[in-house]
Amino acid sequence: MNSTTNISISDIQIGDRFRKDLGDIDGLAQSITEDGLLQPIGVTPDNRLVFGYRRLLAFRDVLKRDEIPAVVIDIDNLARGEYVENTFRKDLTASEMVAITDALRSFTRGGDRCSEQYRNNVVAVTKKRACEIVGWKLDKYDDAKKVVQLAIPELVQLMDEEKVSLHAAARLADEPEDIQKEAVKRVEAATTAAERRGILRTVNRIKRARQRAEQRRAECEAPDTSESIRLYHCSFQKLTEVAGLKPASVHCVLTDIPFGNEFLSQINDLAQFVGEVLAEGGVFVCYVGQHKLNEKIRAFDQHLNYQWMGTSRWVGRCNQMHSLNVVSNSIPFVVYTKGERAPSKWSKWIDTLECDSREKEFHEWQRPLAEMETLLRSFTMPGDLVVDPCGGGFTTAAACQNLGRKCISCDSDKANVVVGRQRLRSEAKEEVVEVEGEKIGPASVAHLSHEMV
Template identity: 70%
Template sequence: MNSTTNISISDIQIGDRFRKDLGDIEGLAQSISDDGLLQAIGVTPDKRLVFGLRRLLACRDYLGWSEIPAVVIDIENLTHAEWIENTIRKDLTLSEMVAITDALRSFTRGGDRRSDQYRKNGSGVTKKDACEIAGWKMDRYDDAKKVVENAIDELVGAMDKGEVSPHAAAQLAAEPKDIQKEAVKLLKNATTAAEKRGVRAAVQRIENSKKLAERRQAQLNAPDTSESIRLFHCPFQELQKVADLKPESVKCVLTDIPYDGDFIGQIADLARLADELLVEGGVFICYVGQYKLNEKLRAFDQYLTYQWMGTSKWVGPGNVMHSLNVVSKSTSFVVYTKGDRKEWVKWLDTLDFAMKEKEYHPWQRPLAEIERLLLNFTKPGDLIVDPCGGGFTTAAACLKLGRECVSCDIEKAYVVTGQERMDDVRNELAGESTEQLDDGTAPIDADIELADVAA
């Protein structure tokens, strides 16, 4: 039978506690001062604290009490008692839940560990049982435990505050410490749920950039062994000057722009550049995505002539637009021209390539897809411009198909990677069989390609 009595606070043994986040003790003290202590603390007969640490500290440290009402509880497993008390009042943080779950698993007091009696009397608990007692799923516990064991303190804190899910935090915890620090900075700067969900992808881009900078030692502006492919590190607004491109010298501008809202303000500059560089009837092909597509089209319409819209599809996971609760598994691209275009070959407006390719850039397009567009709209020897190089897939496709290409990117690491990619393509071409290959003078008939897709 439990009993309540006033005991001396100085006699109470607090011992090790799993709760680390005690919250607003001063506010609790003010509440006790105004309304009284509504619930006694709990202690064992030998005055070991079972529950009520926050109330004890408030009364001792802020109110100056020397005695406090306490329920005397005859209980042996203090870990289990602390879990019961805290989970029905102030929620434990996830890292505290990990600690208390581990303690439940390790609690022993003899007996045969293999017997049902051992499990029932509380002297030994499996991971599954401990998680059931603590009230959470094993996979959530496993994720949180990985974070506690491997993450930097700042990332553990972000998980405990609910700024990042245990699963996402567990993934980040596998990264080097410097990458984890970058993730925490991004989390602190994120103001919306969508931005927080995008932290993992942003960190992946940071990691890729750092790996690229470490791996790529080639000179940024080293002479290209083929003057037909020229890559530059600059904003696309400066490309014409930097590359010494003549007005009306380009047959096709083929590029993949960033889809977010930040780039929309630069689309008019991109359209103006295309209008300046393209020959009369030259074609402008641009991947645009779906986000604020109407605004993008209005910017293009200022300088170019709209012709058509195509779609690129893929298999596998889609991209989620949370504000609309839509999962997208396709990307739109637009086809514009400078003035009228007289010659159109038959082409398919739906591109369906099975696999994503992300070896050189997070937004990389499939090489075969870009080759198909070049075959549809250009001829060998044509000059192609890609103002947003990224993974420089357009340049690689031009090299393979005998087109000239000028491309740029604002990120130095990707330009260096692009130069190495061109070397890889040259080595691949040099090692190919001497058998007669398609010279790229004509695209595959659209009807045949439709049959291939259906098959």
């Protein structure tokens, strides 16, 4: 039968040890000083060490003790004894480590000490010290604690089983319960460790897919009325008055301005107009072209806050600028905000848009409908008010109609307004649209179109 006794350290025969990583011996010695030796070492009847090498070193080299409590074990094979001690034991799970750490933090020292002054100044063990005693880092404790507090039981179990890392489990604990359940399901179905390690990427894909689905549903459920899209025949300088636009009432201005010299004199007016109608944090997205881009940027900078520049590229026929001997197949667009940006309201967006076809049936400068829809989805939500001060082919208005955004747009050329009205009517679910405050039916559209031709 095994027995426990204090034996002289100098009498212990250490021999060869298989465990090489000894860890923090000084920390172990401090723990022994504060809390005592919780488990004695193991030796054979002839004082050969079986287990407890780290405890022995703490007693001998740090605490400078001559004796150490030991349990005497009658075993012949020392290697097997060390293996059994260090292999078949069960390590504490992360949630159990949290419980122990929290218990240590609630523990106050003092005991039977008689000093009244000592008892009045007793403090609990700090979180840092509790983690040192247990033997893990603060960040690991914080992660595991979050999981224990916020995660569903199935996720806590996966953390304890080490199928999900502490960091990943803590990130997942911040997600809604349905996302956590989906993550657990994916981890349990994983066949490789790599699949389990990639659970955060998988969850991000799930979230993005759900966000897209919710956005599509909101777009489908958005009101589809004649009042949601309004086209006006006027210059953008008069749009505020004609359309009754209130200052700071617009979520987004999305437009494609003329790129040539003829519009340069109006750039300052456009920048001022956008600054007046945009709500705080509203976004201005504008195709600007490369020609005299510096002048356009300077004008916008006076009224708005620059955020980024994107590019629209296409395949096929390119534009030639003979004076510079350059062939261009891309158009830059700028992204500004009024005041501080509100990126939490933006979807993740790509700054390089690819076009595989030209769409010019409504205007010679027409942008692809899918491209405008992409920008609207990136920077607006269903029901937002969008303004396009340079309607042209009214692609922005058509995209707003498709996606459930409200839109006010204008053009100084009445023929463009007529064509835009035809376009919206042909693509709308209802047969009536509103132009310049007047509800127009199919007969009126046909008559006006013939008159303009």
